[in-house]
Amino acid sequence: MKVVVDAMGGDNAPREIVKGAVAAVKQYGMQVILVGDEQEIRRELESCGGDKLKKIEVVHAEEKVEMDDSPSQILRTKRNSSIHQGLRLVKQGDGAAFFSAGNTGAVMACAKMILKTLPGIDRPAIAAVMPTVKGATVMCDVGANVDCKIENYVQFAIMASAYASLIMHKEKPSVGLMSVGEEDVKGNDITKNVFKFLSELGKSGVIDFYGNVEGKDVFKGTSDVIVVDGFAGNVALKVSESAGWYVSQMLKEELRSSLLTKIGAILLIPALKRIKKRADHSEYGGAPLLGVNGVCIIGHGSANETAVKYSVKMAHDLAVKHLNGLIAESIAESVKVLNVDKEDSFWNNIVEKFKRKTI
């Protein structure tokens, strides 16, 4: 089972990508195909001692996608980019999973076009792992779909639940619906409707539906999964990252403010490092693009060797554990349990659509 790695994607490509891939091969023993400018990749492999590893293959890609290229343009014009090439390898079955820290929009667009979506999935979604006081929570979607319909939320819930079950080792992770209050009646027009569908899936045991959660529940770890539209999810993710940055900025300033605080700070270095490590969730690797027919992991543009190593491991593990098989099963189960015989034309409409697309 080979992981295909886009060696050219990300701010630190190809160096950190190649080093991360080599580290993954050395530490976990998996096979990797590096895709990109062959000459550059070979040079990096040599400089980090990866050129001797038989488990690493290199596939040349003519073109390179820049971080500010428009996704639709890349989709049409850069068919020989490392992203296209890498995804085609997965499509053909030469690789079991794909990882890229490159242009997120381009990876999403190309993955949807090349790998296609799983049966029953309209739109792929990005799931991010957030740190909580209890461990971690999976938030989905965090930016792939900024305008969502009811069926999209329902699919996010099913996909994220399958993903969380694998990474958290829980059979049925609890799934919360992001809202503005915890009571069942709280929410906007669409989340109130989504609530009914998720309740139905919850009653039937397809997912473990917790109910509504709020922004404050993210770090509390109230539910294992939080379902949210890609707009609010993206805002929540970026606010969270930025809040950590804000606190660390203040800490840095205040700890330098006097001799006593400087001494105190030195004594606290190990504790502060531990906090940084706890708040850092890079060990979960990149964020999977759930719902495409093939494992596809998107890394942060700033991904370094360690982040790449974990992401490659994650891509491999999700393929081994049949993430997509699990999602497909769960979708099929949902289709069975969602009734179309309710006296509610709105409900029936959504379910009909869901079933049509799935079968």
Next chain:
Amino acid sequence: MKVVVDAMGGDNAPREIVKGAVAAVKQYGMQVILVGDEQEIRRELESCGGDKLKKIEVVHAEEKVEMDDSPSQILRTKRNSSIHQGLRLVKQGDGAAFFSAGNTGAVMACAKMILKTLPGIDRPAIAAVMPTVKGATVMCDVGANVDCKIENYVQFAIMASAYASLIMHKEKPSVGLMSVGEEDVKGNDITKNVFKFLSELGKSGVIDFYGNVEGKDVFKGTSDVIVVDGFAGNVALKVSESAGWYVSQMLKEELRSSLLTKIGAILLIPALKRIKKRADHSEYGGAPLLGVNGVCIIGHGSANETAVKYSVKMAHDLAVKHLNGLIAESIAESVKVLNVDKEDSFWNNIVEKFKRKTI
């Protein structure tokens, strides 16, 4: 100029509310009308030495609103509650501003019904002050409107800009639009349209439009104001508050983990206190409900004496500085500069509606 205070609203009412009002009167010399159970209020006034102050009046209210009462029910059935009574005093001109730390939904509903909205405003919105590395930023809406139309966002921008100009002492605060990327083309269907209207207001100088901002810009203080729908705004606000709590939880645990860290922590107590103070924005008082015809400040349910004191001062200051006059002027200016003669029926439709409601 009297500030009307709902003495019965909030988790710590009436004690902390009365103490806060007394502190505001003593420190800033304003006049206050306390509304609620007269006997209870008099008792609290006596116990904190407020019974001798001539600047404090008490108005009895028969009914009390509970935190979990449904807003629509309160609106109809509890017409003698301290919220109704207090807002009527403002409506009649006996008070210049209203403050309550009670049931937010009830205060919003009653304020809209009793005070009515300002000309040109469809729906009132809540503005929250967030701490940033540069000082503060005003986010609006943070929960009053979970389903927004284009004209609502435009009104939020105008109202929040007026509010920010008063509390930040800037003639034209910069106004950012919350989105999922900073480029002009980023956003969901509705924010992309809102972007065009805000750009037009920016070009005409009614507001200083910065462009799109992202979740990570909240703590950076990229813009003075952030315009957002009440759903994503509420999520952002609660995630922010919760992120601070999360970091402090980790700090507490880690600082207790060894003797060295305990010593370090003791040396850092003053620095940590300063950080807490910087991240705390209670000095800005509660959150104003912008757009109602009368100043109305909503406090946190957990508001203590200090928070109430600042909120009462804020309510007073916003009335003195004619917040609502400023909003009305700005709305009138917008109506003038937004053109209906564009070759875009969608645009014309929104502007027509906006103008009709305003005139």
